[in-house]
Amino acid sequence: MKNFILAVFFLFSISAIAQELTLVTAEIPPYSMVENGVQTGVTVDVVKEMARRVGQSDEFQFLPWARAQNKASQNNAYGITPLSRTPHREDKYTWVAPIPEINNDYVLVSLDKNLNINKLEDIIGLSVGVQRGTPAQRLLEKAGFDDIQTVTYEEQNVEKLRKGRIKLWAIPRLVGKYVYKNNGYNPDELIFGYVLSRPIIYFAASKDISDLEIKRWKQALNSMRDDGTFEKIISKY
Structure with a gap:
């Protein structure tokens, strides 16, 4: 009984400190787009599934690309994709999860x-x-x-x-x-x-994201690769 109570307490503690990320992107087909009112695109679809697996909203804010990058680099608790990792951007974001399978030449x-x-x-x-x-x-x-x-x-x-x-x-x-x-x-x-x-596309986040959140999002992507969901998504594009 004692162990059960401790486990429940641990789960509620994680939930309490979890960060809800505001997800931002831009119209960059076929990576991110809105078709018939539906948010889609290969990286958007991937990150939406990641968001569902970490237990947060999968809705994106679609903004002009420069503004989306600015918000994610200057505000707290933002997530952004499809972001290429470049020297100019290196210190502006937390590089949460690479998605090298998506061609970005x-x-x-x-x-x-x-x-x-x-x-x-x-x-x-x-x-x-x-x-x-x-x-x-x-x-x-x-x-x-x-x-x-x-x-x-x-x-x-x-x-x-x-x-x-x-x-x-x-x-x-x-x-x-x-x-x-x-x-x-x-x-x-x-x-x-x-x-x-030939940069690699990432799901990135603002600098304040915690190590726990980074781990949760990485685990979500890894689980998608393990169960075939990831391959199913990218095969559509």
Whole structure:
């Protein structure tokens, strides 16, 4: 009886100190999006299941990406995905759980078959479109591109690329294909070239998250991998 009471007390103690994270993301298909009023996307689906397993709300706040990152880095008890781990971001977040199975290559894309976009030295002077606040923007700046044109939404880059207002588009490979198709075009038209980076996607959180919470979220993801739920989710994309 004594052991039972101690076990119950322990469980209630954990529940009492558990942190409810405010989950934030942005429209970054196919990682995170809203379709017919339903929050979905490969990383959103993964984190929603993680949230259910740790016993908290699985609802996300969808915000412009720069604002979502700012909130998660400056406020308490925030969770964010899909966030690539980069040197610029390293000290701003707690890197809770990597999701390396999801392809996140940042590549340069073109529609011009006459361009050789595999060598950086051949394309460094070309105009390139990028979503504001993404790692791709800093990768372009670090690489030495001068004509970097930023937009709020990737759909804007699709139209700029097709109209010749930019020669290149810096985009994660899966995102590029999805957004291009979603705008009504054939993604087979896209020519993928120079790889800017191959970062790993994470579920990250604000700096104040406790070690207990980190452990609980990690265990949730590991259990999803063990029981096949994780593979079932990513296979849809």
